[in-house]
Amino acid sequence: MKKTTLIKTATVLVTIGSLALGARAAIMLTNTITGQPLDLAEAPEEGRDTEAVKTFLQTGVNIYNEKPVCLPKAHELFLSMCSGCHGHYAEGKIGPGLNDAYWTYPKNETDQGLFETIFGGANGQMGPMYGALNMNEMLLVMSWIRHLYKDDPKGAVWLTSEQRSTFKPFDEHANPIEPSDALPAQCGGTAD
Numbered sequence: 001m002k003k004t005t006l007i008k009t010a011t012v013l014v015t016i017g018s019l020a021l022g023a024r025a026a027i028m029l030t031n032t033i034t035g036q037p038l039d040l041a042e043a044p045e046e047g048r049d050t051e052a053v054k055t056f057l058q059t060g061v062n063i064y065n066e067k068p069v070c071l072p073k074a075h076e077l078f079l080s081m082c083s084g085c086h087g088h089y090a091e092g093k094i095g096p097g098l099n100d101a102y103w104t105y106p107k108n109e110t111d112q113g114l115f116e117t118i119f120g121g122a123n124g125q126m127g128p129m130y131g132a133l134n135m136n137e138m139l140l141v142m143s144w145i146r147h148l149y150k151d152d153p154k155g156a157v158w159l160t161s162e163q164r165s166t167f168k169p170f171d172e173h174a175n176p177i178e179p180s181d182a183l184p185a186q187c188g189g190t191a192d
């Protein structure tokens with residue numbers, strides 16, 4: 001085979017290979033307790049191919065952080081799935097507080113780490129969430145947890161430096177965001 005043909009064949013094979021991998025993550029996602037790779041196939045079909053999930057699986061970045069249009073739905077998901085154990089403002093209850101700079105598992109200060117803990121669970125009552133939330137909803141719930149952060153913005157390592165410069169630690173009285181069931185298109189929904 002000529003060299004150019006070889007290169008072309010190789011390119012085609014690589015392309016077929018990456019297509020076959022489909023929705024697999026470019027980042028390595030592991031269970032917070034066992035360190036084993038997460039099996040993303042366990043997540044519901046729904047909510048797998050939103051722009052936010054695709055971006056997250058490529059980069060580990062959650063584009064829902066501080067996205068105003070998505071925060072009402074994010075709030076609603078947190079109230080229905082998490083606040084019973086973590087408290088209304090994520091101040092802590094049966095489960096630890098999620099609104100300050102202290103983490104039992106330090107990796108939770110990154111969005112990749114937080115996603116891994118939510119998807120695969122941790123110890124005791126913190127079960128895996130892939131049965132209850134789809135991946136798009138996990139990213140939304142994460143953005144609400146980040147919104148509830150009440151400590152020094154310097155500790156908000158999940159924000160871009162631009163977002164950090166304007167971020168205000170959570171204050172329940174300033175600009176309250178009412179929870180809402182609606183899922184706008186920019187947040188992975190089909191409605192506007």
Ligand code: HEC
Binds near residue numbers: 094118125
């Ligand atoms: C049935 C109670 C319960 C529910 C519901 C629950 N959690 Fe937890 N969560 C816990 C407990 C208990 C722990 C402590 C586990 C540990 O230390 O391993 C925990 C730990 C965590 C941690 C690790 C915190 C740290 O300091 O590193 C995160 C993140 C978390 N939960 C997020 C969530 C989110 C998001 C939801 C909702 C989608 C949720 N949890 C729902 C009980 C719960």
